[in-house]
Amino acid sequence: MSVFTTVTPDEASAWLSQYAIGKLVELNGISSGIENTNYFLTTTHGRYVLTLFEKLTHAELPYFLNLMDHLARHGVPCPQPVANIADSLLASLNGKPASIVSCLSGQSLETPGIAHCAQVGETLADIHLAGKTFPIQRSNPRGAAWWKATAQQVAPFLDAEAARLLNDELRFQALHRLQDLPRGVVHADLFRDNVLFDGERLGGVIDFYFACHDVWLYDVAIAVNDWCVSGDGALDEAHMLALLGAYHAVRPFTPIERGAWPVMLRAAALRFWVSRLHDLHFPRPGELTHAKDPGQFERILRQRVAAQSQLQRVWV
Amino acid sequence: MSVFTTVTPDEASAWLSQYAIGKLVELNGISSGIENTNYFLTTTHGRYVLTLFEKLTHAELPYFLNLMDHLARHGVPCPQPVANIADSLLASLNGKPASIVSCLSGQSLETPGIAHCAQVGETLADIHLAGKTFPIQRSNPRGAAWWKATAQQVAPFLDAEAARLLNDELRFQALHRLQDLPRGVVHADLFRDNVLFDGERLGGVIDFYFACHDVWLYDVAIAVNDWCVSGDGALDEAHMLALLGAYHAVRPFTPIERGAWPVMLRAAALRFWVSRLHDLHFPRPGELTHAKDPGQFERILRQRVAAQSQLQRVWV
Numbered sequence: 032m033s034v035f036t037t038v039t040p041d042e043a044s045a046w047l048s049q050y051a052i053g054k055l056v057e058l059n060g061i062s063s064g065i066e067n068t069n070y071f072l073t074t075t076h077g078r079y080v081l082t083l084f085e086k087l088t089h090a091e092l093p094y095f096l097n098l099m100d101h102l103a104r105h106g107v108p109c110p111q112p113v114a115n116i117a118d119s120l121l122a123s124l125n126g127k128p129a130s131i132v133s134c135l136s137g138q139s140l141e142t143p144g145i146a147h148c149a150q151v152g153e154t155l156a157d158i159h160l161a162g163k164t165f166p167i168q169r170s171n172p173r174g175a176a177w178w179k180a181t182a183q184q185v186a187p188f189l190d191a192e193a194a195r196l197l198n199d200e201l202r203f204q205a206l207h208r209l210q211d212l213p214r215g216v217v218h219a220d221l222f223r224d225n226v227l228f229d230g231e232r233l234g235g236v237i238d239f240y241f242a243c244h245d246v247w248l249y250d251v252a253i254a255v256n257d258w259c260v261s262g263d264g265a266l267d268e269a270h271m272l273a274l275l276g277a278y279h280a281v282r283p284f285t286p287i288e289r290g291a292w293p294v295m296l297r298a299a300a301l302r303f304w305v306s307r308l309h310d311l312h313f314p315r316p317g318e319l320t321h322a323k324d325p326g327q328f329e330r331i332l333r334q335r336v337a338a339q340s341q342l343q344r345v346w347v
Numbered sequence: 348m349s350v351f352t353t354v355t356p357d358e359a360s361a362w363l364s365q366y367a368i369g370k371l372v373e374l375n376g377i378s379s380g381i382e383n384t385n386y387f388l389t390t391t392h393g394r395y396v397l398t399l400f401e402k403l404t405h406a407e408l409p410y411f412l413n414l415m416d417h418l419a420r421h422g423v424p425c426p427q428p429v430a431n432i433a434d435s436l437l438a439s440l441n442g443k444p445a446s447i448v449s450c451l452s453g454q455s456l457e458t459p460g461i462a463h464c465a466q467v468g469e470t471l472a473d474i475h476l477a478g479k480t481f482p483i484q485r486s487n488p489r490g491a492a493w494w495k496a497t498a499q500q501v502a503p504f505l506d507a508e509a510a511r512l513l514n515d516e517l518r519f520q521a522l523h524r525l526q527d528l529p530r531g532v533v534h535a536d537l538f539r540d541n542v543l544f545d546g547e548r549l550g551g552v553i554d555f556y557f558a559c560h561d562v563w564l565y566d567v568a569i570a571v572n573d574w575c576v577s578g579d580g581a582l583d584e585a586h587m588l589a590l591l592g593a594y595h596a597v598r599p600f601t602p603i604e605r606g607a608w609p610v611m612l613r614a615a616a617l618r619f620w621v622s623r624l625h626d627l628h629f630p631r632p633g634e635l636t637h638a639k640d641p642g643q644f645e646r647i648l649r650q651r652v653a654a655q656s657q658l659q660r661v662w663v
Contacts, residue, residue: 116421
């Protein structure tokens with residue numbers, strides 16, 4: 032369950048007087064999500080999501096809320112934060128930072144098809160283009176320095192073969208840091224559970240709390256490693272070509288990006304392998320156990336290393 | 348018909364590359380509206396309205412587009428302009444200022460009920476509150492100075508009785524200018540044809556092109572004079588109390604506003620009587636004839652003058 036901080040209908044009603052979205056009709060706790068308290072909030076104007084942030088602070092949140100506001104203003108289907116009468120996207124409720132965002136329709140998909148992958152590619156390119164004029168930059172807290180430090184922490188838990196793979200990959204990535212790839216706002220976590228489909232149509236991208244300023248192609252690689260894989264971690268070429276082709280039609284890849292593609296797929300696999308290892312071996316105190324299988328990304332990384340020369344050819 | 352400037356699907360497709368809202372699916376001219384060219388624009392992301400402004404200029408439009416953006420950001424149901432990749436709400440297409448806004452659902456009502464009037468009152472109060480932090484001020488181009496000048500132009504067309512009513516009302520209003528009433532952003536044209544209902548639910552407020560900075564109560568009076576009247580111009584008390592009560596629940600009226608109410612209803616009637624007389628007797632060259640009956644507002648004004656003392660009592 033994900034209601035860590037209770038909000039009563041009376042509290043919500045009183046708090047809503049700071050907003051111009053009508054009177055409270057209904058308030059229902061949302062049982063998914065492990066980081067924040069979320070309620071479906073229905074008012075006389077419509078349906079929203081009320082979030083009380085349990086970990087992110089008043090100092091960290093403006094980046095994410097302003098980014099969603101910026102992207103929504105450009106037509107990107109994402110939760111749109113609602114400004115209160117004082118013109119702030121962020122307020123406080125029951126001692127927690129809190130915000131109201133628009134409610135998107137749809138569900139996430141377990142087994143996306145080719146048409147879904149194409150929509151994900153198109154929308155990711157839209158996010159990258161719309162983000163070009165976003166004025167705030169946040170560096171990636173899960174970047175190369177974090178991989179290295181975290182790999183040291185988790186290495187003792189690995190068998191010799193996995194430890195060698197991890198070590199080799201860190202060295203490989205350090206030799207291939209491509210500083211001149213196009214960069215900008217990236218979602219950085221565009222997995223299947225962060226995209227809602229309303230029937231066959233992409234209804235929205237959610238969970239921007241890893242968003243930051245980084246290499247665009249890295250964002251594409253993160254998505255491909257989740258949307259375009261078979262069970263053993265191998266790439267599904269048809270899915271990948273659909274995602275890349277739709278992206279390319281909106282924001283054409285540059286020659287240097289084409290060259291960097293296999294390296295980026297490996298970097299994206301490494302990042303999630305390391306973070307899953309860390310979540311598994313260093314659970315936060317009091318954390319609900321939702322640690323995901325690191326093995327999936329170990330397999331993906333092995334597969335990308337093996338397929339590198341082939342990947343260089345498979346391109347739009 | 349309202350397509351004054353033709354846009355071909357090829358032109359729209361090419362132009363859409365400046366936006367992050369997907370590829371063109373369909374483009375259909377909209378046959379209502381007399382000032383601008385409007386198209387329904389469907390893209391792979393959703394449904395929008397494309398407007399080419401035929402009279403408003405690049406200098407005038409930012410006020411209106413930024414206002415709609417501001418209000419939408421506060422949750423007010425209104426067309427939300429879409430920013431292009433250069434982060435502008437306003438662009439050019441086929442030589443005209445052009446913008447894309449979200450498409451609202453619903454139809455306008457001929458004969459609203461009490462529940463509709465309540466929603467209009469609530470939403471108008473929301474507009475006033477959300478507008479408090481809007482940073483641009485536009486003075487009312489249809490204010491008292493305009494009434495006086497325009498009344499002089501139209502007076503020769505009136506019979507003696509109507510001319511006396513007009514003259515008396517101008518004098519009355521000049522004696523009752525209430526400078527200390529609360530002011531802010533006003534819609535200034537919240538007639539039934541500018542509100543869409545999606546079933547029983549208010550789906551959106553449209554047409555902000557008379558919006559400006561003026562007395563909030565004047566905006567309420569404009570709405571009441573259209574939403575809460577019977578055929579002869581008399582007020583429907585139940586409708587009016589519903590609208591005022593719902594407004595008051597969001598933004599309570601002050602004592603001075605209560606006192607000013609009968610004067611405001613007369614001012615709002617005068618403004619539209621004068622403008623309709625002007626539209627009738629001085630049609631713009633080449634204008635499609637859509638002049639509305641000035642008689643409706645002459646009747647409303649007479650009725651408000653007659654009912655003044657009663658109106659002072661009828662209050663929330």
